[in-house]
Amino acid sequence: MTAQIIDGRAVAAQVRSEVADRVAALAEIGKSVGLATVMVGDDPASAVYVGSKHRAAEAAGMKSFDVHLPATATQAEVEDAIRALNADPAVDGMILQLPLPEGLDGDAAVEGIDPAKDADGLHPFSLGRLVLSRHAPVAATPQGIMRLLDHYDIAVSGKKAVIVGRSFLVGRPLAMLLGAKGVDATVVMTHSRTADLSAEIRAADILVVAIGRPRMIDGSMVKPGAAVVDVGINRTDDGLVGDVDFDSVVEVAGAITPVPGGVGPMTVACLLANTVMLAEQTAGPETNGH
């Protein structure tokens, strides 16, 4: 059996095109849409991610604002930059590129973002609303994963979903989404202290891996026919690889996301979707079609 390859680039292109249409509709009533990024330091991987977010925002017709602070910036300087963006009416959504350099508190800085501009959906207000299944920007990577499952008609209700990794960026919000009423997966969230990780993985109908360990999950570990979502992005001598050993898992799984070209493009697209949603909320209820 060879798995269906889930084409994140194609689905992301569709999401981005829908976003562009909504940005154009706002422009017609005189509302521009602005996305700001705050980056601290010069981490090369972060610079690549920030660059791609700006390009995607501009391609969707948004204005993008690039705030770049030196690695020597203080916590107060980072929080001041965020406060300035909170106050700027041209900015509808912002993201703080994480992780911050050593010594800075990313969680505290994220709390300084106005929840009405929380494009990443990582503010405690947004995450709390997610727990309550209330409307709010949904964390971009988990949102992207849900959209991929939906797009490919992968059955979720009543299925066992095993998430490897419990970060607040991916694992925890995704557990809320997959286990929500109406979605109805039975979710197991695993981590580095899980007693028998192999047994949990083997039982998964839907397996999501977000750990940051190159190719840790191989085909012998996966239930035949499972849908496998590889969130990992690892830079190795062979280039970018996921947390899943694609070549062996593709022979066993029912569906699989590649790296690159799976979850990554969806994260950027969902960041834009959150931003246009926030802009629609600012513009008023009559524009709020979504």
Ligand code: NAP
């Ligand atoms: P993180 O904050 O470092 O969390 C890693 C999680 O994996 C932790 O919960 C950790 O367990 C768990 N873990 C680590 N080693 C493990 C092992 N051997 N067995 C079981 N669990 C293990 O990572 P993250 O921010 O979620 O990112 C994870 C990966 O996804 C990274 O490669 C990152 O680059 C990638 N990522 C990709 C996207 C995208 O758009 N494609 C977005 C976000 C992240 P403990 O909690 O017990 O320490």
